Amino acid sequence: GQSLEQPSEVTAVEGAIVQINCTYQTSGFYGLSWYQQHDGGAPTFLSYNALDGLEETGRFSSFLSRSDSYGYLLLQELQMKDSASYFCAVINAGNMLTFGGGTRLMVKP
Amino acid sequence: NAGVTQTPKFQVLKTGQSMTLQCAQDMNHEYMSWYRQDPGMGLRLIHYSVGAGITDQGEVPNGYNVSRSTTEDFPLRLLSAAPSQTSVYFCASGEGAGTEAFFGQGTRLTVV
Numbered sequence: 001g002q003s004l005e006q007p008s009e010v011t012a013v014e015g016a017i018v019q020i021n022c023t024y025q026t027s028g029f030y031g032l033s034w035y036q037q038h039d040g041g042a043p044t045f046l047s048y049n050a051l052d053g054l055e056e057t058g059r060f061s062s063f064l065s066r067s068d069s070y071g072y073l074l075l076q077e078l079q080m081k082d083s084a085s086y087f088c089a090v091i092n093a094g095n096m097l098t099f100g101g102g103t104r105l106m107v108k109p
Numbered sequence: 110n111a112g113v114t115q116t117p118k119f120q121v122l123k124t125g126q127s128m129t130l131q132c133a134q135d136m137n138h139e140y141m142s143w144y145r146q147d148p149g150m151g152l153r154l155i156h157y158s159v160g161a162g163i164t165d166q167g168e169v170p171n172g173y174n175v176s177r178s179t180t181e182d183f184p185l186r187l188l189s190a191a192p193s194q195t196s197v198y199f200c201a202s203g204e205g206a207g208t209e210a211f212f213g214q215g216t217r218l219t220v221v
Binding site for chain 2: 030031033035041042043044045048050087091095096097098099100101102
């Protein structure tokens with residue numbers, strides 16, 4: 001089977017940096033993705049890591065360590081609009097995209 | 110460019126009724142999938158397809174059927190609705206599981 005673990009809630013202040021961790025167990029791991037979902041909305045893609053290391057896209061960065069079965073999403077210069085749920089998702093050899101339970105990020109002024 | 114279109118947006122069913130949730134994409138994506146999301150939880154994979162004529166089961170397939178006769182369409186059928194199937198259903202498409210998945214706006218289904 002597959003399992004992903006991420007914190008259920010994180011709170012940070014505007015302008016700060018926050019890291020959301022994700023640990024996973026899966027067979028035939030291909031890569032790790034991150035998605036953002038605002039309340040009442042659909043998930044939207046943020047990043048994808050297939051190889052170890054850091055991928056940077058604007059204020060967001062994502063990191064993967066395949067040997068540790070671990071990744072994280074780093075959000076810098078937090079803005080109020082970043083308040084949302086963030087999901088890590090693993091892709092396995094069977095072409096399945098499986099999501100974690102999500103981390104609810106609350107950004108306070 | 111419409112992207113991924115789901116219909117209906119809202120639906121109320123009685124226990125035992127059947128219905129089909131529609132999903133269409135106009136991006137020529139080979140990979141399509143259906144998820145359900147219960148309140149405060151993540152998305153659970155119901156069924157997915159890597160191309161026309163090919164479907165496979167996800168984590169929670171029981172009570173649902175799918176077919177993929179064309180690249181564009183991937184309908185989800187509830188065979189006999191149960192209150193446990195009350196959820197928000199999302200359809201997604203992409204060029205492959207490891208690429209960006211584009212989600213529809215969801216169908217909010219209530220089974221009474």
